[in-house]
Amino acid sequence: MNSTTTPIAKSLLVQGYEVVIGFETHTQLTTQSKIFSRASTAFGAEPNTQASSVDFALPGALPVMNKGAVQRAIEFGLAVNAHIAESSVFARKNYFYPDLPKGYQISQFEIPVVQGGVVEFFLDGEKKSVRLVRAHLEEDAGKSLHEDFIGQSGIDLNRAGTPLLEIVTEPDMRSSAEAVAYAKELHKIVTWIGICDGNMQEGSFRCDANVSVRKPGADLGTRREIKNLNSFKFMQQAMDYEIRWQIGEIEEGRAIQQATVLFDPDTGETRSMRSKEDAADYRYFPDPDLPPLVIGRDWVERVRSEMTELPRVMAQRFVTDYGLSEYDAGQLTQSKAMAGYFEAVATASKQPKLASNWVMGELSRHLNAEEKLIEAASVSAHQLGQLIARIADGTLSNNAARQVFDALWNGDGSDVDAIIEAKGLKQMSDSTELEKIIDEVLAANAKNVEEVRAGNAKAFNALVGQAMKASKGKANPAQVNDLLRKKLA
Numbered sequence: 001m002n003s004t005t006t007p008i009a010k011s012l013l014v015q016g017y018e019v020v021i022g023f024e025t026h027t028q029l030t031t032q033s034k035i036f037s038r039a040s041t042a043f044g045a046e047p048n049t050q051a052s053s054v055d056f057a058l059p060g061a062l063p064v065m066n067k068g069a070v071q072r073a074i075e076f077g078l079a080v081n082a083h084i085a086e087s088s089v090f091a092r093k094n095y096f097y098p099d100l101p102k103g104y105q106i107s108q109f110e111i112p113v114v115q116g117g118v119v120e121f122f123l124d125g126e127k128k129s130v131r132l133v134r135a136h137l138e139e140d141a142g143k144s145l146h147e148d149f150i151g152q153s154g155i156d157l158n159r160a161g162t163p164l165l166e167i168v169t170e171p172d173m174r175s176s177a178e179a180v181a182y183a184k185e186l187h188k189i190v191t192w193i194g195i196c197d198g199n200m201q202e203g204s205f206r207c208d209a210n211v212s213v214r215k216p217g218a219d220l221g222t223r224r225e226i227k228n229l230n231s232f233k234f235m236q237q238a239m240d241y242e243i244r245w246q247i248g249e250i251e252e253g254r255a256i257q258q259a260t261v262l263f264d265p266d267t268g269e270t271r272s273m274r275s276k277e278d279a280a281d282y283r284y285f286p287d288p289d290l291p292p293l294v295i296g297r298d299w300v301e302r303v304r305s306e307m308t309e310l311p312r313v314m315a316q317r318f319v320t321d322y323g324l325s326e327y328d329a330g331q332l333t334q335s336k337a338m339a340g341y342f343e344a345v346a347t348a349s350k351q352p353k354l355a356s357n358w359v360m361g362e363l364s365r366h367l368n369a370e371e372k373l374i375e376a377a378s379v380s381a382h383q384l385g386q387l388i389a390r391i392a393d394g395t396l397s398n399n400a401a402r403q404v405f406d407a408l409w410n411g412d413g414s415d416v417d418a419i420i421e422a423k424g425l426k427q428m429s430d431s432t433e434l435e436k437i438i439d440e441v442l443a444a445n446a447k448n449v450e451e452v453r454a455g456n457a458k459a460f461n462a463l464v465g466q467a468m469k470a471s472k473g474k475a476n477p478a479q480v481n482d483l484l485r486k487k488l489a
Contacts, residue, residue, distance in 0.1 A: 008240045009177040010124070017213040017247050020220060021179045021239065022171035023130075025186060026164050027196045028140070028204040029072045035139050035163035036063030036106065043202050047145070047156035055161040057101040062289050069163040070293065072195035073113045073137055074303045076165060079193050079310055080132060082117030084300050090137075090290040094283045099142035099155050107166075109284040112136035113293060119169075120312065121185035122330045123178055130182045131170040137293075138164050159203075165195070171210065171220065176239035180232050183207055192311050192336055200230040207235060211242045213250070221246070222256040226263055226270055238263035242270050314339055322352035331360055337374045341381050348385020351392045358388060362405055378409045386416040394476060400425040428474040431483070434467075437475065438483050441466045452488050460484065 008014055034041055037054035053061040077084045089111045092104040114135035121128055140162040145154045167186065173179040187205055191198040198205050207229045212221035226242060229235040241263070246256055261270040309317075311333040318329035332342045342359045346352040363384065367374060387404055390396045396404065404419050413419040420426055428434060441463060442449055448466075451459035467480045 008175075008243060009180075009236055010175055013216070014213070014243055015247050015251075016215065017250075018216050019174055019176070019243055020171045020212045020214060020223075021173040021176070022210040022223075023167075023169045023173070023179065023182065023186075024208040024210070024225075025167045025183070026140070026206045026208075027076075027167060027190050029069050029163040029165055029195055030197060031066055031068040031072070031163050033066060033068075034161035035066045035069050035137065037161050039161065041162050043199075045158055047154065047158060049158065051142075051157040051160055055101075055157050057103075063106060063287075065290065065293065066163060069137060069165075070113070070295065071303060072163075073135065073165055074295065074300055075193050075195055075307060076135055076167075076190065077114040077117065078300070078304050078307060079189050080114075080117035080119060080135075082132060082135070083115045084295055085111060085113055085115055086295055086297070087111070088113040088136075088293045088295075090287045090293065091284045092287050093138075095281075097141065098153075099144050099157070099160070101142070101157065101160065105139060105141060106287055106290070107138035107284075108136035113295070114165075119182060119185055119189070121181050122327055123181045125327055127326065128178060128181065130172045133168045133170055135165050135167045138166055140164050171212075171223075176236045176243070179209060179239060180236045183235060184232060188311060188334060193308060203230065206230055209235065209239055209242075211239055211246070212256070213243060213246045222258050224256065224258065224270075224272075225260045227260055227273065229263065234263060234265050237265070237268055238270055241268060245270065308336075311339075318342075318352075322346060322356070324352065324356055328356050328360065332356060335374070341374050341377070344381035345385045345388065348382050349388035349392065351388050354388045354391060355385070358384060358405075362402060366409055378411070379405065383408050383414070383416060390416060390420065395420065395426055397427050397473065397477065399473060400427065426474070427476050428471050431479065434471070434475055434479055434483055437470045438467055438480065438487060441470055442487060449488065460488075 028041075031041060033039060034052075034055065037052040039052040039055055040050045042050065054063055074084055076082075088108060090106055091109040093107045093109070094104045096103055112134040117132035117135070119130045119132065140159050142155055142157040142160040145156055147153065169182070173182060187198050190196040190205070196204055200206070209226045209229060210223045211226060212223040214221040224242060224246070226238050229238055242261070249256055258275065259272045260274050262273050263270050315326070315329040315333045318324045318332060319326055324332070333339045338359070342355060345355040345359060349355050363374075363377060363379065367377060384405075387396070387401055387408070390404075391398065391401050400420075403423065403425060404416060407413050407419045407423070408416070413422065445463060445466060448459040448462050452463065463484055464477070464480055467484065468475055468477065
């Protein structure tokens with residue numbers, strides 16, 4: 001694509017084509033044991049040390065449903081305003097692969113536990129929503145281990161039977177940026193409510209992107225599924241490459257073949273792994289070893305009453321209680337830690353809007369520069385609240401406040417008032433002293449005075465600058481403006 005065109009990540013149209021993206025996300029649930037056995041789900045154990053007779057598919061071994069996995073599915077359904085099925089059914093998804101000892105995967109097909117729902121988020125200040133088709137419970141497969149240096153492969157069944165909630169969207173996304181924003185929001189939801197630890201490197205949150213392109217108004221194009229995207233950076237790179245590749249194929253007169261592809265981060269390219277199966281290829285049928293999963297309304301309501309405040313609910317409270325914009329409230333509820341930090345600052349300072357600006361501005365800049373999470377911030381919420389209170393009461397200018405913040409961040413003091421005193425940063429608010437400075441500035445800048453009276457706004461700003469310079473930056477800018485206007489009237 002020509003480098004002068006709009007970046008592909010944000011384009012609604014790419015070379016005259018509309019991008020269509022849907023997501024399937026495998027979310028590993030935070031249960032201590034597997035979905036149909038009592039084997040541990042802990043990560044990092046020696047191969048095949050956390051697999052039971054059920055996971056090994058030994059003859060006569062029968063699956064038993066993990067109640068904790070069901071409860072986490074209910075929590076997710078409530079978090080996205082979905083319908084929780086009163087009765088759902090488990091099915092056998094039949095395919096043959098070395099790390100699937102039964103020759104089938106226990107999943108849900110026709111009647112999933114979570115039906116519908118929506119995920120809302122902001123992208124470049126614009127509110128977006130992605131509809132969910134379903135979220136269904138299933139077991140994970142094992143893992144093939146390939147030892148290239150000895151030319152052998154082995155099977156580790158520690159992951160076999162790990163509980164997953166597969167979350168499937170409608171094809172609602174129209175750019176890779178929108179798809180990544182959705183994935184980040186979904187990641188926030190499942191970690192916020194505690195049903196998934198969100199560790200993408202360990203495979204706890206794995207995304208498959210179904211990507212197709214079409215001319216605007218045309219039927220949906222043939223999709224290709226990019227499997228196992230385990231970082232937001234690679235996610236966007238993979239989708240951007242795939243979009244360009246599909247457009248190139250169509251422009252060359254070649255038809256897109258439905259396929260499953262993998263992304264190679266070293267080359268930045270996708271490559272076909274196998275032709276993509278349809279549901280019929282898996283020969284789904286109800287699992288005879290598992291009865292229907294029945295969920296009473298009393299259980300759903302009990303889970304609802306015990307759930308933590310959801311991010312969208314908290315964001316709305318920030319709008320109502322603190323007078324923040326929807327966008328600001330959304331940014332401040334990106335994580336529980338961020339939301340908690342902001343509320344502590346707002347409470348300490350009694351200035352929620354200023355608290356919002358500083359948390360999203362100065363604090364976030366410092367965190368990003370040092371690649372820190374907010375839990376590791378070098379300035380506590382109490383300290384930032386104290387600092388903002390000194391801005392609000394006129395003790396500090398914004399510039400001086402940033403100097404105090406830097407001192408706190410760098411460990412050059414822990415008390416805001418002590419730093420202000422030690423550095424001589426207290427803002428000059430005495431009107432008599434300010435009047436004297438302004439009179440001297442007016443006397444020394446007669447030409448600017450004439451220009452201001454002739455209607456030159458730039459000359460007025462120049463006088464403000466001179467007054468601030470004469471006060472060594474300590475004057476209250478609002479007072480300087482007011483006094484200058486009075487004297488020049």
